[in-house]
Amino acid sequence: MRMEKYLRSMVMWHIYVGLLAISVGVIFGLLQVLSRSGIYVLPPNIYYQGLTLHGVLNAVVFTTFFIVGFLYVITETTLKEKLNKGLVYLSFFTMLIGTLLAGISILTNKATVLYTFYPPLKASPMFYIGATLLIVGSWIAVLNTSLTFLRWRRNNPGQKTPGPMVAVISIYTVWMLATIGVAIEVLFFLIPWSLGIVKSINPELARTLFWWFGHPLVYFWLLPAYLAWYYILPKVAGGKLYSEVAARIVFIMFIVFSTPVGLHHQYSDPGITNVWKGVHAFFTFMVALPSFITAFTIAASLEYAARKNGGNGLFSWWKKLPWGNYFFAYMISAMIAFIFGGISGIVNASYNMNQVVHNTSWVPGHFHLTVGSAVFLTFLGLSLYLANKLTGKKIFNEKLGTLSAYLWLIGVLIFSWGMMQLGRAGIPRRTNLGLAPYMTPEERIFMIIAAVGGIIMFISAVLFLINFVGTLLNKKEKEVELVEIDYADAYYKETNLSPIWDNWKVWIGIAILLIIINYTPVFYDVFRATYFVEGGYSPFSPLPMK
Ligand code: HAS
Numbered sequence: 001m002r003m004e005k006y007l008r009s010m011v012m013w014h015i016y017v018g019l020l021a022i023s024v025g026v027i028f029g030l031l032q033v034l035s036r037s038g039i040y041v042l043p044p045n046i047y048y049q050g051l052t053l054h055g056v057l058n059a060v061v062f063t064t065f066f067i068v069g070f071l072y073v074i075t076e077t078t079l080k081e082k083l084n085k086g087l088v089y090l091s092f093f094t095m096l097i098g099t100l101l102a103g104i105s106i107l108t109n110k111a112t113v114l115y116t117f118y119p120p121l122k123a124s125p126m127f128y129i130g131a132t133l134l135i136v137g138s139w140i141a142v143l144n145t146s147l148t149f150l151r152w153r154r155n156n157p158g159q160k161t162p163g164p165m166v167a168v169i170s171i172y173t174v175w176m177l178a179t180i181g182v183a184i185e186v187l188f189f190l191i192p193w194s195l196g197i198v199k200s201i202n203p204e205l206a207r208t209l210f211w212w213f214g215h216p217l218v219y220f221w222l223l224p225a226y227l228a229w230y231y232i233l234p235k236v237a238g239g240k241l242y243s244e245v246a247a248r249i250v251f252i253m254f255i256v257f258s259t260p261v262g263l264h265h266q267y268s269d270p271g272i273t274n275v276w277k278g279v280h281a282f283f284t285f286m287v288a289l290p291s292f293i294t295a296f297t298i299a300a301s302l303e304y305a306a307r308k309n310g311g312n313g314l315f316s317w318w319k320k321l322p323w324g325n326y327f328f329a330y331m332i333s334a335m336i337a338f339i340f341g342g343i344s345g346i347v348n349a350s351y352n353m354n355q356v357v358h359n360t361s362w363v364p365g366h367f368h369l370t371v372g373s374a375v376f377l378t379f380l381g382l383s384l385y386l387a388n389k390l391t392g393k394k395i396f397n398e399k400l401g402t403l404s405a406y407l408w409l410i411g412v413l414i415f416s417w418g419m420m421q422l423g424r425a426g427i428p429r430r431t432n433l434g435l436a437p438y439m440t441p442e443e444r445i446f447m448i449i450a451a452v453g454g455i456i457m458f459i460s461a462v463l464f465l466i467n468f469v470g471t472l473l474n475k476k477e478k479e480v481e482l483v484e485i486d487y488a489d490a491y492y493k494e495t496n497l498s499p500i501w502d503n504w505k506v507w508i509g510i511a512i513l514l515i516i517i518n519y520t521p522v523f524y525d526v527f528r529a530t531y532f533v534e535g536g537y538s539p540f541s542p543l544p545m546k
Contacts, residue, residue, distance in 0.1 A: 003076055003483040008390040010088050014069025015383050017096065018062040019468065022376075025057035026461045033415070033454030034434075037447040041434035045540035048112045051430065055115030056106060059371055061099050063221050064134060066379050068095070068141045070224055071168050073386065075145050077485045078162040079152040084144050091140035098133025101126050112539050114430065116210060117190070119201045122536030125194045128186050135179050142172045160502045163244055164487060167227040170251035173508055174258045175220045177515065181212025181262075193536065204271050204530035208522060211262035212515075219258040219287070221371050223251065225334060225378035229298050232385075233331045234488035237321055239305025244490035246297045248501055250290040255507045257287040260518035267354045271529035276522050277351065283518065284349040291342055298335065304491055326401030330381025333409035334374045340416065341369030359430075361450075362423025365416040373412045377405060380464050387471050392480035396470025404463035411460055415453025418446045 028050040035042040042050065068091065072083060104126065105111035111127035145168060149161075161169065185206050192198045230247045234240055241247060263280035266272060303317055311317030322328045344366040347353045357363065381401075388395055395401060422443060423429075433439060433447060500506060 002481055003073075003390075004082070004085075005481075006085060007072060007076065007083065007088065008480065008483065010092060011069040011072055011386065012390055013092065014065045014072075015386060017099070018065035018069075018379075019383065019465070021057040021061040021065070021099075022461070023465060025054050025062065026458055028054040029058070030454055030458040033451045036431075036433040037451035038434040038444065039448075039451055042432065044432055044435070045109065045112070047432040048114070048539060049106065049109055052106050052112050052114050056102065058376075059115055059221075060131075060134070061103075063371075063375065063379070064138055065095065065099075066383070067171070067220065067224050068092075068138055070379075070382060070386070071141070071145065071171065073390070073483070073485065074164050074168055074227065075148055077483060078165045078168075078487075079148060081148050081152045081155070083148050087140055087144035087147075091137045091144065093137075094140060095134050095137030098130045098135075098137060101130030101133065103130070105130065109540060110538075116214070118210065119190065119193070119203050119206050120533065120536045122194055122538045125191060128190045128194055132183075132186055132191070135183065138175065139179070142176060145172060160497060163241075163247055163490075164227060164231045166248050166251050167223060167231070169504060170255050171220060171223045171227070173255045173504075173511070174216050174223065177259045177508075177511060178213045178216035178220060181209045182214075185209035185213075200532040200534045201536065202526075202530055202532045204269060205523075205526050207266060207269065208262070208272070208526050211265045212259070212519065213262075214265060215262045216258040218371060219254050221375045223254060225375050226250070226294060228378055228382055229294070229331060229335065230301075231487050232485065233298070233328070234301040234305060235486045236325060236327050236331075237302055237305035238309050239301055239488070240491040241488040242297050242300035242304060242490075243492040245492065245494045245497065245501075246293055248497075250293050250297070252501065252507050253290040253293075254287070256511050256514065257283055257290075259511060260514040261287055263522065264349050264354070267351055268358050272522055272525045276518070276525065279518060281349060281351050283514075285346075288342070288346060288349070295339070295342075301488070301491075324399075324402055326395065326398045326405070327381050327385055329402040329405035330377045330384075333405045334377035334381075337369045337373035337377070337409055337412055340413070341366060341374055344369065344416075344420065356426075357423050359428060360423035361419040361427045361429050363429050365419035365423060368412055368419070369416050373408065377408055381405065383468060384471060387468065389483055389485065390480060391472070392476045392478045393471050393474040394477045396467050396474055400463055400467045404460045404467065407463065408457055408460035411453045411456030411458075413453070415450050415457060418448075418450030418453060421446045422450070 031040070031042060031050050032047070032054060034040040035047055072088065075081075076083060102111070105124050106127065111117075111123035113121040113123045113127070117123060117127075117131075149165065149169070189201060189206055189209075193201045230241055234242075261280050261283045263272065263277050264284045267277055267281075302321060303311075306317040306320040309320040309322075311320030321332070323332070344362070348357060348363070348366060384395055384401055387393065425443060427433065427439070427443060439447070
């Protein structure tokens with residue numbers, strides 16, 4: 001595909017902004033774990049400001065910029081249709097301005113509200129406006145992609161949507177359905193409240209709107225990783241995607257089940273009846289199903305590749321996978337971490353077990369294995385891959401890439417094990433434990449274990465950054481006007497696929513219906529049983545406490 005120079009460079013700019021965000025974000029991650037373990041204790045204001053930066057930069061800014069840039073490449077290379085240049089620029093600069101506004105408010109300590117910004121914690125209006133612009137910018141990218149897809153549909157009547165594009169549609173549909181919740185929260189409640197136009201806020205209503213967004217947000221992060229695992233990894237491993245139909249069904253299941261599940265973050269919240277918490281719990285297990293299908297389909301794709309490479313035996317075929325290839329190393333490390341991340345997610349989703357781990361260190365243990373590894377490592381591997389494809393520069397040092405991927409895996413497994421042991425003992429998350437007098441010596445040991453893991457993860461991130469910058473500084477080895485992404489062929493191809501699997505209106509319609517069914521009674525409960533309260537807290541900030 002001939003990809004215009006401006007788009008290649010803009011995709012790289014999305015990656016640069018994302019990587020710049022994590023370069024700062026990982027430093028605060030290291031400081032967090034050192035402070036919690038008591039090795040180097042941060043003052044309380046810096047602890048929470050740093051935690052806000054860590055969450056916002058790593059989980060929101062890095063992911064959003066990377067995903068938008070990556071999906072531009074997938075859209076153009078699969079549809080072979082041009083995106084709208086003006087909209088690409090408009091989206092990027094809107095997201096950038098939003099990020100700068102939110103970033104400045106956090107850096108100046110006017111938005112120490114963590115990445116969940118639950119009221120009555122109050123940030124300056126600039127933070128909420130910045131977050132809004134980041135989301136609006138991403139909506140412009142969705143509009144651009146949708147227009148391009150509709151043009152492709154008109155030009156190719158009767159053709160089924162190419163597999164990687166099914167993933168793009170699924171990712172952006174999940175994002176659009178999710179962001180409705182946070183848009184209502186920020187535009188109608190948080191911005192007027194922080195501007196002083198209205199005096200009161202309903203914390204429970206805001207939390208419910210946030211988790212309408214917050215859970216599907218994790219699939220907005222995960223699905224681009226699945227796109228790479230399904231459609232790029234099997235080819236790199238030397239094989240094929242085992243079943244194209246399974247991949248399609250998986251992405252469609254995420255459209256349907258991602259959003260109506262947010263209450264599993266609110267099992268302990270008052271004001272919402274247990275019936276609806278139970279219904280959301282049921283749907284949480286439904287949304288885990290496509291990940292189970294993914295585990296088997298990807299394992300089958302890898303087995304096919306290994307056997308083609310000469311592997312045999314019941315298990316020893318694993319040896320014939322390309323463990324030394326940097327791209328493979330990032331992806332397999334991501335997947336191995338996700339096995340544990342997934343299992344811990346099932347624990348979280350189980351109503352009674354959630355009572356044990358909710359708001360404890362278990363939860364960061366869980367999400368560093370999911371977003372902090374499955375997603376993070378996949379995006380790092382893809383950043384190097386795209387830097388090579390889009391700039392024509394040779395990877396600085398492939399072995400360094402491989403080392404950094406496995407190092408992160410080792411680090412995160414140690415870190416999460418320590419955090420989860422502490423969580424099971426009831427040690428809280430989001431707490432500067434270095435200052436806590438109640439930690440037992442045994443608990444301190446697990447905190448040190450988590451810190452060792454955190455230090456290894458930090459070293460791995462630094463090695464990645466050296467490799468990435470080294471790649472950019474390398475000489476160009478090839479002309480790159482023709483950008484080819486080596487998509488995997490399918491082993492099982494369904495030639496007679498029912499048109500229902502390509503009918504987006506049906507699946508999006510079902511998703512909207514489920515959201516209405518699963519949230520209407522919840523909002524009824526929230527309005528009936530909870531209150532708007534006056535005031536708000538601005539911890540460690542120059543804003544007056546009202
Ligand atoms: Fe989660 C909390 C439930 C997945 C992220 N989650 C969080 C938070 C974050 C997060 C950030 O039910 C904290 C929010 C906060 O700040 O309060 N989560 C789940 C469930 C899943 C799940 C059921 N989470 C994710 C993903 C995330 C993510 C994905 C980010 C990308 N999570 C919860 C719950 C809470 C929660 C509760 C609230 C906890 C509380 O009380 O606060 C499922 O979707 C997981 C399904 C996954 C699997 C694994 C499939 C494995 C695969 C790899 C295969 C490997 C291969 C390689 C093929 C079933 C696909 C084999 C190789 C070999 C060598 C063997």
